[in-house]
Amino acid sequence: MREHVDYLVEWLEKRVKDAGAKGAVVGVSGGLDSAVVANLIKRAFPNDSLGVIMPVGQQVEDQVEAVDTVEKADLFYIGINLTDAYQKLFKDIKESIETHGEWVEDNELLGGANLKARLRMNALYAMAANYNYLVVGTGNAPETYTGYFTKFGDGAADLEPLAHLTKEQVREMARFLEVPEAVIERPPSAELWEGQTDEGELGVSYDTIDAYLRGESIDEKDKQIIEELHEKSKHKRQMPAVPQEFPKGE
Ligand SMILES: Nc1ncnc2c1ncn2[C@@H]1O[C@H](COP(=O)(O)OP(=O)(O)OC[C@H]2O[C@@H]([n+]3cccc(C(=O)O)c3)[C@H](O)[C@@H]2O)[C@@H](O)[C@H]1O
Ligand SMILES: Nc1ncnc2c1ncn2[C@@H]1O[C@H](COP(=O)(O)OP(=O)(O)OP(=O)(O)O)[C@@H](O)[C@H]1O
Numbered sequence: 425m426r427e428h429v430d431y432l433v434e435w436l437e438k439r440v441k442d443a444g445a446k447g448a449v450v451g452v453s454g455g456l457d458s459a460v461v462a463n464l465i466k467r468a469f470p471n472d473s474l475g476v477i478m479p480v481g482q483q484v485e486d487q488v489e490a491v492d493t494v495e496k497a498d499l500f501y502i503g504i505n506l507t508d509a510y511q512k513l514f515k516d517i518k519e520s521i522e523t524h525g526e527w528v529e530d531n532e533l534l535g536g537a538n539l540k541a542r543l544r545m546n547a548l549y550a551m552a553a554n555y556n557y558l559v560v561g562t563g564n565a566p567e568t569y570t571g572y573f574t575k576f577g578d579g580a581a582d583l584e585p586l587a588h589l590t591k592e593q594v595r596e597m598a599r600f601l602e603v604p605e606a607v608i609e610r611p612p613s614a615e616l617w618e619g620q621t622d623e624g625e626l627g628v629s630y631d632t633i634d635a636y637l638r639g640e641s642i643d644e645k646d647k648q649i650i651e652e653l654h655e656k657s658k659h660k661r662q663m664p665a666v667p668q669e670f671p672k673g674e
């Protein structure tokens with residue numbers, strides 16, 4: 425594990441240097457993936473790394489696991505409460521649509537959830553621009569494969585050091601990095617609405633997706649779910665589609 429961590433730390437250092445940047449920033453949620461990235465960027469850039477805690481609907485100090493994560497990693501951090509920004513933007517969008525068109529109640533929950541993720545992305549890029557840092561994402565292999573992230577939200581980053589790791593490997597790395605035990609044991613959640621868990625929403629467990637990605641045989645029903653999620657989310661792993669050049673003379 426030590427070699428793998430060293431490899432990722434060196435990879436981060438090289439990518440940041442090649443970009444002409446000074447360091448790295450990550451959003452820290454109190455979950456496993458961002459805890460690992462927080463520790464990696466602290467190792468790579470001891471004096472040029474930043475964690476950002478961005479609650480919506482809570483105070484920064486109430487994000488106990490996130491605060492514990494940055495404190496244990498000795499990572500410099502900034503808290504920004506995005507509650508007011510989120511509520512204002514959500515209300516303005518909803519009122520404008522209601523005035524000029526039709527608000528679709530069924531899409532409200534997911535639309536609001538993705539708005540939170542994209543607001544965090546905005547804050548991270550503003551931080552990165554201020555400090556001349558790169559934004560480091562926290563996507564792991566099962567999330568990337570199934571498209572379980574908000575396009576241009578938490579899916580928007582300059583570097584993705586965990587993209588090749590199964591959830592189990594991320595957990596092992598977290599143990600090696602001495603991430604707080606409470607963070608390692610929390611059920612993975614996007615926390616975009618009350619009671620949301622990744623596995624509840626995906627309909628399949630990370631253990632099963634990990635096994636699928638390792639090439640092991642899994643239940644046919646689970647395989648179908650995973651392959652469907654992968655196919656439906658193809659657009660999230662590609663650049664936006666562009667038309668072929670308009671043929672000359674037509
Ligand atoms: N075929 C296609 N080609 C090109 N673009 C396509 C498209 N289909 C949809 N789109 C576009 O993509 C949009 C839908 O994608 P998106 O906005 O991402 O939304 P969507 O995939 O519907 O939702 C995001 C999912 O990721 C989960 N999530 C989000 C954030 C964090 C975490 C976490 O684990 O922490 C999880 C969230 O709970 C939810 O299940 C559409 O509104 C449309 O604009
Ligand atoms: N309250 C928050 N403050 C700062 N960043 C956040 C917050 N909530 C989500 N994020 C960012 O969005 C990312 C995606 O969330 P996701 O739930 O996939 O990862 P995680 O919380 O780090 O780990 P887990 O999947 O185990 O919950 C987080 O890693 C983090 O970078």
Ligand SMILES: [Mg+2]
Binds near residue numbers: 614
């Ligand atoms: Mg989480």
